[in-house]
Amino acid sequence: MHMHFEVEGGNFSRAGYASSEIKKVLKKLNVNAQTIKRIVVSSYEAEVNIVAHARKGKISATIDNDKIVLQCNDEGPGIPDIEKAMQQGFSTASSEVREMGFGAGMGLPNIKNNADKLEINSEVGKGTNVKITIALSSETN
């Protein structure tokens, strides 16, 4: 099954909406609670990245019997040095964003820690595509 969400850049009051909707579906699918947590952390971080850095973006979730694939595509500044962006604590967020509790430079490393597979493609001045894959398993109890 597929889900699509439009994400608006700069709209922090709505950040988290897509992750929340994805979570509701995963609960109904009886996905293991720990797995749901990993997925929600990953999608939330990706969503906040779009809100904080890009003009706009899209998140799509494709769920099948054994995995979820999250595609997060945005139109934004792009990431000049992906390796550097993957380092914990590295952040280009503005001071305003940091004051709101975001932009601590934990986003991408956090996604990496929670995802089974993470692919990032970025073009400076155009935008960033993040593809997150996480395997699913049912609740055991």
Place this chain on the structure above:
Amino acid sequence: MKSNGFHHALTFCKETCVGCSHCMKVCPTQAIRVHNGKAELMPNRCIDCGECYRVCPVDAIKVEQDDFDFIFNYKYRVALVPGVLLGQLSEEINPRQIYSVLMELGFTHVCEAETGAEILKHAMENYVSKNPDIRPLISAFCPAIVRLIQVKFPSLVNHIIPMKPPLDIAGLYYQELLKKQGVNEDEIGLFYITPCAAKIAAIKSPVGEVKSVINGVINMDFAFNKVLTTIKQSKSPSCFVPSDSYLSPQAILWSLTTGESSNMPGRSLAIDGINNVIEFLEELENEEVSNIDFLELRSCDESCAGGILTSTNRFFTAERLRNRAKSANRKPDKTEVGMEIRDFNDYLVDHLKIEKIEPRSMLKLDENIKGALEKMKKVNELMEILPYVDCGICGSPTCQSLAEDIVREEAEVSRCIFIQRILEQKGTFTQQESIDVMKEIWGEKKLDKDLK
């Protein structure tokens, strides 16, 4: 603990129910459906919060209680009295007068339910510092909240501090105190005067325990009326007046909002009201909340002062308890009841833990992902044709819940009044069929009215 079903303190009286669906609309876990003109409970979803009880216009929802004479099965009958009972009565009425009336009714001992709060407070502080990896930790005080987390937020069950509430500690303490005086355990009956239904359910089928130490419950509205009538009718109580008890200000305030959080180290938050709690837990689960050490969550607005079995305005109750806490700010006299509990400290600390709290998700459409995905596909297809008005005329609280009921084969799509009109337009549904479906949901009576 294995259990084949969950005990519920709330029961729906079919004779009285008029099928108005108020209860169905306010239920925070969507545990109510209307069938044959009567509200019905889905037992695996109900958390005994009592929101349905509050809104029922005809008193069709009953809160079970033990027959009062049941207390006389025991030679030693201990009334465990929560502070909110005292808080409901005017400050002119002395707590000792209230205890005296309870003893006149047949109790042999009276113990304040918050007596064990100090011991619990230290144990909880310890647990918070010894489990730095789990944040925030959630208090298990409110049984409706524990059940809410089990059914709706199963991923958060390990955040709950697995400890008994002060009530159980007070019960254990009194049991030990009497045993020390040479009384047999089976001669002791512990009875809690409860402000809410969730406490009853927690006593009858405890979470994380095989059996509760409490033997029975007396509903607070019953006790309140008894106490007030007795005091109004006789100026001076005729029986023995027990000695004054000492509770610390923290213990007195424990059952009110911020009663726990204000005592906990680190960053704590107190949230009351079941819908506020749900909203907050959604955010917590989404990882949008961080750096909080302790959460005090209470199902009722103003916590236990707003319990469904209370009789006076919750804000006055809270105010009186705060006044009582202020005047309790003195050094306790060693002879006062409530001081001996310190002698049992080690025993109580050893016995206040409960077993692991198990998740029991009510949200899953199927046990395995493949089956659930197929069912969800059907739900989504149904949502394409359902009207998104959540009118409840189908007997389910929302269009989404109707779609899920259909997929679980507990309802048919023709229950939707909009679908009925569409089918009638197409000529595949007759007026009579539509009437029959409506009667099946709302009963004969609603469609059997004489219009002139």
